[in-house]
Amino acid sequence: MATQIPEDRVSERLELTPDERTLLAEGTLSDTQIQARPLAFYRAMRHGDPIHYDEKLGSWLVTRHEDISKIQSDPVTFSVKHGYSEQQARGMREEFEAYLREHGGGYFPDAIMSDPPYHTRIRKLMEQAFTAHRVKELEPRISEVVRDVIADVVAKGEGRCDAVKDIAVPLTIRVIVEQLGLDHGMEDRISRWSVAVTAQIGAMQSRETMLENAAQIAELQNYLIAKMKEREANPREDMISDLVHAEVTNEDGSKERLTFEEAVSLVRATLIAGNDTTATAIGNLFYVLTRPGMAELLESVADDERQLNRFIEEHLRSEPPVRALSRMTTREVTVNGTTIPAHSHMLLVYGSGNDDETVFPEPRKFDITRPNLGRHVAFGGGPHRCIGLALARMEVKVAAREIARQMKNIRLAIPEDAIRYTPTVATRTIESLPITFEAR
Numbered sequence: 342m343a344t345q346i347p348e349d350r351v352s353e354r355l356e357l358t359p360d361e362r363t364l365l366a367e368g369t370l371s372d373t374q375i376q377a378r379p380l381a382f383y384r385a386m387r388h389g390d391p392i393h394y395d396e397k398l399g400s401w402l403v404t405r406h407e408d409i410s411k412i413q414s415d416p417v418t419f420s421v422k423h424g425y426s427e428q429q430a431r432g433m434r435e436e437f438e439a440y441l442r443e444h445g446g447g448y449f450p451d452a453i454m455s456d457p458p459y460h461t462r463i464r465k466l467m468e469q470a471f472t473a474h475r476v477k478e479l480e481p482r483i484s485e486v487v488r489d490v491i492a493d494v495v496a497k498g499e500g501r502c503d504a505v506k507d508i509a510v511p512l513t514i515r516v517i518v519e520q521l522g523l524d525h526g527m528e529d530r531i532s533r534w535s536v537a538v539t540a541q542i543g544a545m546q547s548r549e550t551m552l553e554n555a556a557q558i559a560e561l562q563n564y565l566i567a568k569m570k571e572r573e574a575n576p577r578e579d580m581i582s583d584l585v586h587a588e589v590t591n592e593d594g595s596k597e598r599l600t601f602e603e604a605v606s607l608v609r610a611t612l613i614a615g616n617d618t619t620a621t622a623i624g625n626l627f628y629v630l631t632r633p634g635m636a637e638l639l640e641s642v643a644d645d646e647r648q649l650n651r652f653i654e655e656h657l658r659s660e661p662p663v664r665a666l667s668r669m670t671t672r673e674v675t676v677n678g679t680t681i682p683a684h685s686h687m688l689l690v691y692g693s694g695n696d697d698e699t700v701f702p703e704p705r706k707f708d709i710t711r712p713n714l715g716r717h718v719a720f721g722g723g724p725h726r727c728i729g730l731a732l733a734r735m736e737v738k739v740a741a742r743e744i745a746r747q748m749k750n751i752r753l754a755i756p757e758d759a760i761r762y763t764p765t766v767a768t769r770t771i772e773s774l775p776i777t778f779e780a781r
Contacts, residue, residue, distance in 0.1 A: 361385040369397040370665070370688070370766050371544065377762045379664075379769075380705075383693035392679035398544055398766065400686045401679075402665075404693035406700040406718065408677050412689060413723035416456050418674055419687065421725055424667035425454040427686050428542045433551050437541070440552065445559030446566045449606040452599075457724060466599050467607055467728055470583035476731045479520065480739070486515050487739045491747050495780045501754055504627035504774040505620070509740075513620040516736060517612055522579030523568065534561040535617040536763070538609070542667065543765030565608050569601070584608055611729070619733045621662035621770040623740045628760070628774060629660060630744065631753045635707065642709070643745035651709040653738045658695045658717035659707055664769045665690045666721065692769060694718045750779045 357365065364385045368375055375382050386393045386404040393402045403409055412419045430437035438448045452463045490512040494502045502508065514531045518524070537557035540546055546554065569585050576582040584607050588598050599607065630636045642648035665688040672683045681687070695717050696704045720727040727733070744751075753760075754775035763770040 355388040357385060357389045361389065365389050365393070369395050370400075370402060370690075371395070371397045373762070373764050376664075376764065376766070376769070377760070379692060380696060383690065383696055386690075387693060387697060392676050392681065395688075398688070400544075400667075400688045401681055402693075403676070403687055403689050404697075405677065406694040406697040406716070409689045409691070409694040409718055410722055412668060412676065412687070413718075413721060413725065416460070416724050418671055419668040420456050420671050421454055421460070421668060422456045423669035423671070423684075424686060425451065425542065427669055428544065428667040430541050430546070430551055430555075431544050433546070433548060436548075437551060437555055440555040441559055441562065444556070445562040447562070447602065447605075449562070449602050449609070451610055452603040452606045453610055453728070460724060462597070463599075463603065463607070464724070464728060465589055466587040466597070467584065469587045469589075470580045470611070471728055471732065473731055476735060479732070480735055482519065483516050483736060484739050484743075486519065487512055487736070487743050488747075490515065491740075491743050495747050495778075498780075500779060501775065501777045504776045505624040505771055506773060509620045509623040509627065510616075512623065512740065513616045513736065516619075517615040520580050520615070520732075521568075521608065521612060522572070522577050522581050523612075530560075530564075531612070531616060533557050535613050535620075537561070538613045539617055539763075539765060539767055539770075542767045543763075545764045545766070561609065561612075562605065565612070566605060569604060569608060580611060581608055584611070614727075615729055615732065617770075618662040618768060619736050621768055622657065622660075622733070622737050624771045624774055625660040625662065625769070626656055626737065626741060626744070627751065627776060628753075628771060629656060629707075630751045631776065636745075636749065636751055638707070638709075639741060640745045640749075643742050648709065649738055649742060650734075651714060653734060653741060654714040654717065655707055655709045655711065656737070656741075657719040657734075658701065658711075658714065659704075660769070661691050661695050661717070661719035662768055662770070663719065663721075664692045665766055688766065689718075689721075691718045691721070747781055748778045749781050750777075752777045 364382050368382045383404055386402060391405045395402050403412060441448045455463060490508060494507050510532055511528050514528050518527060534557055537554035540554045568581055572582045572585045576586055584604050588596055590596055639652060642652050668687040668689060670681050670683055670685045674681055698704050700716060720730040754777050761772045763772055
């Protein structure tokens with residue numbers, strides 16, 4: 342028997358143009374061209390088939406903001422654990438697991454990608470590394486790191502760089518290396534590791550690339566395990582120590598800690614999520630700043646904390662770094678008039694939810710005065726709302742302020758249609774962004 346999610350209304354299906362009907366019939370989120378320029382596909386789905394079955398992905402795409410929000414608030418019916426597990430190394434999961442057990446110190450399921458009540462315990466322990474107070478304490482040092490990275494690029498005097506490879510990626514890697522207490526000079530390795538981990542949920546791997554990526558993840562895990570064992574014996578002021586020694590007191594007075602296996606998965610997640618999606622957000626910011634009027638708008642708010650925060654929120658709404666994340670139905674359920682079978686894989690398409698004109702009028706207009714900026718779903722929602730969102734927001738804000746202070750006349754150095762995106766359904770990541778600029 343189907344479980345019915347209460348609906349205020351079943352969304353109105355609008356008359357689609359011939360092009361939109363073709364997109365809906367033939368389009369797939371696995372198409373790299375659609376991944377690069379997805380808005381027309383998103384709109385066609387929202388208007389014509391908001392809970393759309395993508396046959397090539399074997400997933401139901403949830404595209405309306407209201408439906409995404411309702412699903413996120415029901416972790417029982419829509420399982421993160423099973424959705425994520427199904428997506429990981431899709432179709433090659435057993436071989437992926439076996440490889441890590443043999444070469445990577447073990448297979449460590451992502452503890453944070455779990456369901457309540459287990460997830461509640463994990464999140465409570467993990468929050469000790471991400472308290473608002475701790476994040477606020479980090480801002481001066483992060484500002485210094487960001488300032489130095491951009492200053493080094495500007496000081497070369499060439500007036501050109503790759504905004505992704507020269508600024509966004511090394512900047513976020515240096516920040517997370519400091520926060521976790523890792524070795525410096527690891528930019529290339531962490532970049533490779535981040536690509537490999539993200540590829541596991543991107544649904545775009547061949548067997549050959551899966552094994553190549555698994556080798557990178559094995560190297561990552563072996564490195565992290567060694568660092569964690571060091572912190573077990575000699576704690577420091579860093580996030581690895583926070584996670585290895587995290588402890589909460591239960592109502593009965595008993596103490597609870599993470600297992601070592603859980604801690605490995607959380608340190609790995611902190612390193613990759615703390616680097617990959619934030620670098621994506623900053624790379625996307627540079628792209629946005631090449632548009633007419635955007636650099637001037639940023640410059641006008643760069644020294645006003647409140648207005649700069651609003652600029653960052655609108656940027657995250659308009660260009661969310663995470664495209665879509667997984668769920669799996671635990672029973673048959675009807676959402677917005679569409680019945681989804683039990684054990685079906687779903688993707689909550691955040692990029693579409695943030696572009697939903699019924700929630701954000703004129704969604705392609707960059708408007709920092711929107712009264713409902715906080716409703717964007719760039720960080721997910723419900724019990725699985727991104728635990729590192731305060732740190733990510735702060736990094737993007739600091740980067741934006743330093744860009745405005747040190748660079749001007751930012752322009753694309755390649756044609757817009759030459760921009761390439763990492764082939765994945767999980768994020769919308771620019772691979773390379775050559776720009777020209779002038780120093781301030």
